Amino acid sequence: MPITADPALDESVQTALTACGVTPSMLGGDHEVTTPLTGQTVASVNMASVDDVSAAIERADVAFRTWRDVPAPERGQVVKRWGELLTEHKVDLAVLVQAEAGKVTSEALGEVQEMIDICDFALGQSRMLYGRTMPSERPGHRLMETWHPIGVVGVISAFNFPVAVYSWNTALALVAGNTVVWKPSPATALCSLATDALLARAIAECGAPSDIHQLVITNPESAAPILDDPRVALVSATGSTRMGKEVSPRVAARFGRYLLELGGNNAAIVTPSADLDLALRGIAFAAVGTAGQRCTTMRRLIVHESIADDLVERLISAYGTLTIGDPRDEKTLVGPLINEASFTAMQDSLDQARAEGGKVITGGRRVLADENPGAYFVEPAIVRMPRQSQVVHTETFAPILYVMTYSSLDEALEMHNAVPQGLSASIFTQDITEAEIFLSARGSDCGISNVNIGTSGAEIGGAFGGEKETGGGRESGSDAWKAYMRRATNTINYSGELPLAQGVEFL
Ligand code: NAD
Numbered sequence: 001m002p003i004t005a006d007p008a009l010d011e012s013v014q015t016a017l018t019a020c021g022v023t024p025s026m027l028g029g030d031h032e033v034t035t036p037l038t039g040q041t042v043a044s045v046n047m048a049s050v051d052d053v054s055a056a057i058e059r060a061d062v063a064f065r066t067w068r069d070v071p072a073p074e075r076g077q078v079v080k081r082w083g084e085l086l087t088e089h090k091v092d093l094a095v096l097v098q099a100e101a102g103k104v105t106s107e108a109l110g111e112v113q114e115m116i117d118i119c120d121f122a123l124g125q126s127r128m129l130y131g132r133t134m135p136s137e138r139p140g141h142r143l144m145e146t147w148h149p150i151g152v153v154g155v156i157s158a159f160n161f162p163v164a165v166y167s168w169n170t171a172l173a174l175v176a177g178n179t180v181v182w183k184p185s186p187a188t189a190l191c192s193l194a195t196d197a198l199l200a201r202a203i204a205e206c207g208a209p210s211d212i213h214q215l216v217i218t219n220p221e222s223a224a225p226i227l228d229d230p231r232v233a234l235v236s237a238t239g240s241t242r243m244g245k246e247v248s249p250r251v252a253a254r255f256g257r258y259l260l261e262l263g264g265n266n267a268a269i270v271t272p273s274a275d276l277d278l279a280l281r282g283i284a285f286a287a288v289g290t291a292g293q294r295c296t297t298m299r300r301l302i303v304h305e306s307i308a309d310d311l312v313e314r315l316i317s318a319y320g321t322l323t324i325g326d327p328r329d330e331k332t333l334v335g336p337l338i339n340e341a342s343f344t345a346m347q348d349s350l351d352q353a354r355a356e357g358g359k360v361i362t363g364g365r366r367v368l369a370d371e372n373p374g375a376y377f378v379e380p381a382i383v384r385m386p387r388q389s390q391v392v393h394t395e396t397f398a399p400i401l402y403v404m405t406y407s408s409l410d411e412a413l414e415m416h417n418a419v420p421q422g423l424s425a426s427i428f429t430q431d432i433t434e435a436e437i438f439l440s441a442r443g444s445d446c447g448i449s450n451v452n453i454g455t456s457g458a459e460i461g462g463a464f465g466g467e468k469e470t471g472g473g474r475e476s477g478s479d480a481w482k483a484y485m486r487r488a489t490n491t492i493n494y495s496g497e498l499p500l501a502q503g504v505e506f507l
Pocket of ligand 1: 185
């Protein structure tokens with residue numbers, strides 16, 4: 001497939017890399033990094049071998065022995081400085097996120113803002129790695145728990161949030177006293193190098209051990225030591241459910257810990273009382289934002305039969321106003337798909353939907369192909385389905401919104417929870433009873449459940465993650481830090497006697 005070279009893009013990528021501290025020696029190698037904006041190659045990098053990955057684990061393990069003894073608030077200073085550097089280089093890093101992941105400018109900047117936010121959060125957390133004390137049943141005894149670092153954390157990340165997800169993991173893992181080995185998606189190697197270079201600078205300026213972070217850009221095969229090496233205490237893996245199915249049994253086989261953030265198939269229920277103007281905006285952002293390439297993208301709309309035609313008409317009109325194209329253009333709302341395979345997968349799902357009785361009522365076609373033969377821009381699609389058929393149960397990583405109708409809330413909830421994934425959910429309603437049922441034990445079965453906002457665009461303060469095939473992990477805010485630490489329960493006897501618990505007598 002021919003590509004359209006864009007020298008301005010090459011130049012902006014090189015400028016951003018240099019500004020973030022990526023030196024020419026870090027570039028050049030056997031892996032070509034292409035941009036979804038045009039399809040052109042913007043740089044090349046070296047792919048790490050199995051031995052390189054093992055060596056990175058070794059270095060991180062050695063550094064851990066020093067880092068674990070550094071007081072947590074002092075560890076927080078590294079993350080604080082990283083956040084400052086990310087703030088300073090927000091635009092540079094966003095340029096790289098945009099070039100590699102194809103995000104529109106505000107979303108690329110938003111991704112970096114998320115990194116800055118988690119650094120703030122983790123800095124505070126570095127003074128709040130709280131353990132509890134509990135009343136002991138024995139006189140003269142104290143019962144308490146302490147939280148300790150676990151060791152090397154392996155972070156595997158996906159192309160669509162190429163740097164934010166890494167920072168959620170790393171900011172918390174570092175304040176927890178761990179060291180990190182990061183395997184990003186090779187598709188987003190450049191923003192990974194830039195993120196890593198900024199962290200290296202923060203570490204150096206704070207006088208922390210240089211090996212507490214390791215970057216290994218590589219393919220799944222060469223990443224094997226991250227899964228298999230017992231020195232990697234936790235593998236935090238973000239990506240497809242297919243990837244999670246490969247990774248988790250390998251880590252479990254050696255009794256390692258894993259934290260999985262996998263695919264979603266997120267739905268909104270729209271009830272008769274919903275504010276349709278608000279619902280429309282919430283649905284459009286969640287279904288179309290990032291060209292449907294978020295794990296939290298809204299893929300299913302379950303609408304009460306009395307309002308479905310009206311809502312669908314409004315959605316078709318809203319979709320008609322979307323600007324699709326070069327994400328660097330401020331007016332653009334929908335950038336490219338990541339690659340041709342993604343476009344093909346979208347077309348295959350639309351064909352399957354038609355075969356299962358669905359009707360594509362808007363979108364689905366490739367656009368701008370003549371001007372951009374190497375890029376895959378698509379019109380976001382809306383498909384009315386007679387029922388929640390097989391294709392609706394799968395995650396297609398592209399902007400397809402399947403619309404189904406319901407007549408009772410119980411029926412809507414049953415449809416909502418019938419898919420194998422369990423990441424994010426929404427209800428649009430003005431009826432407090434419906435909202436509370438949706439959030440109750442018999443409501444949404446997802447890790448994230450919202451009222452009157454869409455399924456995507458989470459803040460870092462809450463725990464992020466989902467149930468079922470989404471993997472069960474939680475990252476980012478709330479008490480997600482506990483996943484990166486081990487808990488020890490301590491009993492201290494200052495009684496001078498040796499009373500046994502449960503009244504047991506011995507000797
Ligand atoms: P992917 O599964 O193809 O790749 C994700 C990462 O896993 C990449 O770094 C890849 O190289 C690596 N990988 C794949 N197989 C591996 C193996 N056997 N061993 C080691 N590493 C392996 O996913 P993608 O296309 O990059 O991203 C899109 C997917 O990620 C979607 O399914 C999306 O829903 C999911 N995702 C989930 C979340 C979440 O928080 N739940 C966030 C972002 C993306």
